[in-house]
Amino acid sequence: MTVIRGKAVPLMVQGTHSDSGKSIFVTALCRIFANEGMAVAPFKSQNMALNSYITNDGLEIGRAQGIQAEAAGVEASVHMNPILIKPSGDMKSQIVLHGKPYRNMKAMAYRQEFYEKGLQAISESFSILANEYDCIVIEGAGSPAEINLNDRELVNMRLARLVDAPVILVGDIDRGGVFASLVGTLQLLPEEDRHRVKGVVINKFRGDVALLQPGLDWFEEYTGVPVLGVIPYLSNLEIDGEDSLILDQYSNGGTNDEGDIDIAVIAHPTFSNFTDIDPLRLEIDCNIRFVKKASQLGNPDMIILPGTKNTAYAMQYIEDTGLAERIVKLAEKGTYVFGICGGFQMLGEEIHDPEEVESEVTKMEGLKLLPVVTEMKAEKKTVVSKGYSDCLDNGSSPLKGYEVHMGHADVLQPIKHFAILNGEKEGCCTDGGKVIGTYLHNVFHNDDFRRNYLNGIRAAKGLPAIERTLHIEELKAKEYERLAEHVKQHINMKKVYELIKRG
Structure with a gap:
């Protein structure tokens, strides 16, 4: 497999499941890196959402990537989300390719017929961004351990291998079972992909982190993967999210x-x-x-x-x-x-x-x-x-x-x-x-x-x-700063920067 390279250093964020907090964590990293003077771009190869964002040149992408671009202080581009899937409610979805409607497709047809075309579009868009920015913060989708889908997936470990990106895995402790979901995800990954995970983040924590510490120590010893931080739940954050988060x-x-x-x-x-x-x-x-x-x-x-x-x-x-x-x-x-x-x-x-x-x-x-x-x-x-x-x-x-x-x-x-x-x-x-x-x-x-x-x-x-x-x-500008400062306080940013330097 040919690895896509450019001047930009890639860093990928994946999650143990949907709504684990990937989008918000990527938004925070984009703001943190931008505040450090880096030219940073978000990237999500394939997004499924009804909440879209229109770029200045009139092209449609997922709203999360538009918000992440705002946090990074750069103009949103269709290359930050080359494939957008918009469910239509009749067992079909509209496929938006490079910002424009491609066709309506059912899930099986999309999986069987669109894979190669999608991979080409993703490669083209990432290559363009890789030559324009210093760093690209990539967001995965769902879970990388969907074993029934992984042979033709376009958004998690297949992409990480394509661009040779280190991966940070995010788990949501607010739902419970965070150690089981983190360990289970790692164990279901092929060895090559498991070694690509360079750290985990536990998100939406409520309580005394001292009570969690024995679990963190056990996790690091059991898996060999470092815990980069535990992010406390941040209430009343007024930053646009994905559809299901807004409904909450x-x-x-x-x-x-x-x-x-x-x-x-x-x-x-x-x-x-x-x-x-x-x-x-x-x-x-x-x-x-x-x-x-x-x-x-x-x-x-x-x-x-x-x-x-x-x-x-x-x-x-x-x-x-x-x-x-x-x-x-x-x-x-x-x-x-x-x-x-x-x-x-x-x-x-x-x-x-x-x-x-x-x-x-x-x-x-x-x-x-x-x-x-x-x-x-x-x-x-x-x-x-x-x-x-x-x-x-x-x-x-x-x-x-x-x-x-x-x-x-x-x-x-x-x-x-x-x-x-x-x-x-x-x-x-x-x-x-x-x-x-x-x-x-x-x-x-x-x-x-x-x-x-x-x-x-x-x-x-x-x-x-x-x-x-x-x-x-x-209000939005203040919230981007509040989020960035919150994440910086609870994440080992030194280790995050090491991941970028290694890249």
Whole structure:
């Protein structure tokens, strides 16, 4: 096997299972190395996620790699995540190759037919990064000990061998059984790969590390692999994560029972781009609830229909659960309704998919709250968008975000647009913001617009306006630094730097 080399030194982070904390640990390393003056890039050869990130040149990658690039202080590139798999909810996934849709494939077809093409794409992207940066921090996926998949995997030890990277293995102690999972993973690896693991990290620890020390000593003696550190659980970390991690933040009912504004998010099974909601969760006057059926909806002040990878499937779900009828009745009574991307499409009259781009459902009625008909197109629109919104009664606000969608919305009758983005009218808005539909993701990350919109709801409730206090970009920068300092305090960085020097 030919090993890919370049000026960049590779360091790989793998985990004992999904959600072990690999993404956040890679984010921390990227920030630490960048603060030391290194030109560092993240890399994940293959990511499966519905939470995507659009690069400045309009290409789609996994959101985790975009966030890691931000932490490293470099511009996100499609080469940082050459393969993105987006599950569509019908036993298929859309394969995004080098930032653009390749085709929809079932798992077995992907495994059998895509392997060589995927390996080529990964090799090309890594080679480009290896000649541009000083260090590449690589993130694996799932577990390297999936023995039923390892003969054709593209993201763990196969990649480590391809680029000759030392591996740090991360285990999550919060789930329990961390020593069993670490030892079991090592024992299931072939000898060549086992020797490639140069250290382990125990993540999400709660308690007195002195009580853990006998286990650490035993592990090092039993396996011969050093423990590089034990990272305590870091609470309230406001850094975008992968989809399932974001859901955990909303798993116990509302986020703020004392909030003046009750916001219900329709949590259909193909919910995507979860981080669109996060800034609202951080506002002092908002209570966010995830709603899966009509009996949970109640009488919120605002309803959000979030994005989805399969609009027809999501629409069918809210019909079957009784949510659709209830949403329409609440909107007619004055409840604010906000649809983002697929949620915008669901607010319209009809959804057409004659070429079965997203699903086998070729036509479906929407909620009919906006005079819009959506037709799915084979060509996906991915673009970074900037402009402003002037549809609210309390003033105009600058906007920036990104669009990523297969559908095109045709407006059937004159209606106020939501925004001017990249010089063109975008979205729909009724009654000064009562019903809004837009393709713009990250719309609530815009501080002025978010506060103006919420103050409109406050005014409708007879409550006084609140001045803007939350600044998302400043908060993110502080959180990257907080994470980096936290990891530095609990990891033997001297040994980590030794791994890089050996490389």
